[in-house]
Amino acid sequence: MIDAKHERKTRKFKESDYYDLKKDGQYFLLPFRFHRITPEKEIIVNEVGDFLILPTGTCERIVKRQIDKKTDSELYGDLIANYFISEEIIPPLIDVLATRYRTKKLFLNHFTGLHIFVISLRCEHTCHYCQVSRVTQNRDKYDMPIDYIDKGIEIMFKSPNPHVTMEFQGGEALLAFDNIKHAVEKAESIAKEIGKGLTKVICTNLAIVTEEILEYCKEHEILISTSLDGPKFIHDSNRHKPHASSYELTIKGIELARKILGHDRVSALMTTTKLSLDYPVEIVDEYFNMGFQGIFLRNISPYGFALRTEKSRYDTEKFLTFYKKALDRILEYNFQGHYFTEDLARIFLIKMLSPFNVGFVDLQSPAGLINGVIVFNYDGGVYATDESRMLAEQKDFTFKLGTLDDSYNELFFGKKAQEIAEVWANESLAGCSECAFQPYCGADPVHNHATQGDMYGYRPNSDFCQKNMEIIRYLIELMESDKKIKNIFQGWARTVNH
Amino acid sequence: MSFHNRIEGNEIIVFADTSLYSKDSIFKCLYWYGDKYHANVSFVDSNTYKISLKPMSDNLISAEQAEKLLQKLERDLLDFNLRDIVTKETKNIRDLLIAKAFSNGEFDELPPGELSDPVGFNVNEIKND
Numbered sequence: 077m078i079d080a081k082h083e084r085k086t087r088k089f090k091e092s093d094y095y096d097l098k099k100d101g102q103y104f105l106l107p108f109r110f111h112r113i114t115p116e117k118e119i120i121v122n123e124v125g126d127f128l129i130l131p132t133g134t135c136e137r138i139v140k141r142q143i144d145k146k147t148d149s150e151l152y153g154d155l156i157a158n159y160f161i162s163e164e165i166i167p168p169l170i171d172v173l174a175t176r177y178r179t180k181k182l183f184l185n186h187f188t189g190l191h192i193f194v195i196s197l198r199c200e201h202t203c204h205y206c207q208v209s210r211v212t213q214n215r216d217k218y219d220m221p222i223d224y225i226d227k228g229i230e231i232m233f234k235s236p237n238p239h240v241t242m243e244f245q246g247g248e249a250l251l252a253f254d255n256i257k258h259a260v261e262k263a264e265s266i267a268k269e270i271g272k273g274l275t276k277v278i279c280t281n282l283a284i285v286t287e288e289i290l291e292y293c294k295e296h297e298i299l300i301s302t303s304l305d306g307p308k309f310i311h312d313s314n315r316h317k318p319h320a321s322s323y324e325l326t327i328k329g330i331e332l333a334r335k336i337l338g339h340d341r342v343s344a345l346m347t348t349t350k351l352s353l354d355y356p357v358e359i360v361d362e363y364f365n366m367g368f369q370g371i372f373l374r375n376i377s378p379y380g381f382a383l384r385t386e387k388s389r390y391d392t393e394k395f396l397t398f399y400k401k402a403l404d405r406i407l408e409y410n411f412q413g414h415y416f417t418e419d420l421a422r423i424f425l426i427k428m429l430s431p432f433n434v435g436f437v438d439l440q441s442p443a444g445l446i447n448g449v450i451v452f453n454y455d456g457g458v459y460a461t462d463e464s465r466m467l468a469e470q471k472d473f474t475f476k477l478g479t480l481d482d483s484y485n486e487l488f489f490g491k492k493a494q495e496i497a498e499v500w501a502n503e504s505l506a507g508c509s510e511c512a513f514q515p516y517c518g519a520d521p522v523h524n525h526a527t528q529g530d531m532y533g534y535r536p537n538s539d540f541c542q543k544n545m546e547i548i549r550y551l552i553e554l555m556e557s558d559k560k561i562k563n564i565f566q567g568w569a570r571t572v573n574h
Numbered sequence: 575m576s577f578h579n580r581i582e583g584n585e586i587i588v589f590a591d592t593s594l595y596s597k598d599s600i601f602k603c604l605y606w607y608g609d610k611y612h613a614n615v616s617f618v619d620s621n622t623y624k625i626s627l628k629p630m631s632d633n634l635i636s637a638e639q640a641e642k643l644l645q646k647l648e649r650d651l652l653d654f655n656l657r658d659i660v661t662k663e664t665k666n667i668r669d670l671l672i673a674k675a676f677s678n679g680e681f682d683e684l685p686p687g688e689l690s691d692p693v694g695f696n697v698n699e700i701k702n703d
């Protein structure tokens with residue numbers, strides 16, 4: 077018979093005591109932050125977004141070195157394995173952790189991907205919350221001239237990103253379809269020549285879409301992104317179209333677009349208005365019944381005309397109540413075996429439950445403006461985000477980086493870009509720097525400026541902060557309360573587009 | 575001399591030992607009260623901070639709310655002090671981690687400890703000549 081102990085010695089494994097580097101029970105802290113999620117529980121989150129949910133008071137015990145390796149062996153093991161504490165001053169696996177950190181910031185690797193061309197400011201709708209559109213036939217004044225389109229394309233292809241996206245917005249983009257065709261064909265030929273990937277998207281309300289337009293989109297692999305605010309009575313009330321039902325035109329348009337382009341080539345975005353807040357279930361049902369795989373519950377932007385109309389003013393508390401009710405309904409569909417997601421939650425969950433991140437303009441740090449997205453306005457102005465050009469319609473040019481006549485360097489690395497860069501990382505913002513949700517959240521200098529009057533922002537009464545903090549906390553609470561929900565959320569987090 | 579945390583009229587007053595609470599943690603904590611309260615920090619003696627919160631004129635609070643606020647402030651001060659300890663204790667390792675993450679290998683090093691393989695020779699002694 078072989079002596080087990082001896083056998084072990086002939087292998088290269090050491091006795092367990094060998095690994096007990098700190099026999100005196102001391103350990104070193106690694107960077108992490110904590111937040112109370114309920115009166116009974118708190119969360120600790122490390123630099124790469126791994127988290128542990130612990131009974132209230134545990135964080136204090138960790139910091140005071142009261143976690144005992146023997147009596148708290150399970151917790152101790154979890155803290156070591158998840159990089160919250162280390163038995164050595166520099167953890168042996170710090171390079172693994174550094175690689176994971178780099179993975180979380182991978183969205184920075186390629187620089188600007190999304191290039192928005194505001195191809196026309198003209199629109200045939202008169203939506204009450206719309207900040208910018210004009211009902212007019214004046215093409216000369218409100219369509220993007222060919223010259224600017226060409227300059228925009230030239231700048232787009234200067235991006236170091238190996239794959240760029242050009243997105244046409246309006247007004248109603250399809251009113252300038254001839255110009256879109258010019259842009260698409262020109263961009264395609266350059267992309268082919270220099271070997272860059274190119275995705276094309278048209279944002280449209282689909283009211284004036286035709287088979288001919290869609291055939292063209294099919295031929296050129298153009299994606300369609302439309303707007304659907306919910307059932308007919310909500311959509312039509314939000315999106316006023318003289319002498320017609322916007323809803324019926326949108327639904328007809330979605331069906332036709334799916335038939336010609338394929339189901340998955342058509343997506344829809346909703347805008348939440350004061351009216352929507354009373355109908356979370358109906359809105360979710362509309363998206364589900366229309367055969368979408370999910371919905372993005374977005375709150376109304378606080379910019380421009382929207383801020384001034386009483387109809388659109390509501391507070392974040394109400395949005396959060398709406399959000400939670402809608403999420404409940406979405407979970408019901410998932411319990412029944414359907415895969416149907418809420419996309420804001422999905423962004424947070426990918427950051428919480430997967431090794432990856434999602435580049436999403438205001439939910440990343442550094443923020444996605446300039447280094448993720450750039451906007452070329454119809455009049456040649458270049459803006460940091462879509463919201464920035466809406467501010468400009470109110471004569472606020474804070475986020476105007478220059479014009480299409482400027483050089484790439486002036487636009488992307490100029491004084492204005494540098495000024496914005498000072499405040500685009502939540503790691504260094506007051507309030508955010510000690511916030512446990514920092515790896516899941518982001519920074520939004522444009523929103524701060526629009527709602528609080530300065531780019532830096534003030535977290536205690538920021539609606540951006542209030543919304544994100546509560547939604548993240550709520551997602552954790554849901555996962556903790558029900559294993560089934562945790563499984564569903566894990567499923568959502570697995571569908572990463574990285 | 576001992577100081578008791580208390581509510582004086584509409585004002586919340588809390589004392590903190592300077593050897594236990596860092597100045598940074600107190601200010602980071604009070605940051606979150608600045609939208610609704612006038613916050614003030616002063617020394618009562620060289621070992622004690624006096625922290626006070628006074629509701630802004632448009633934010634009148636009841637006695638019951640004041641009691642809750644006192645509790646919340648005490649708890650938040652403890653929490654922010656813990657956060658500050660973690661931040662300061664882990665500053666160097668955090669810097670190292672981020673430097674490594676964004677470097678191209680210049681901060682990498684072999685894992686500490688003896689490196690050996692199952693066949694039994696010591697890789698550290700193998701020379702490439």
Ligand code: SF4
Nearest residue numbers: 508511514517541545
């Ligand atoms: S905005 Fe609020 S929730 Fe987001 S990181 Fe900053 S403090 Fe945390």
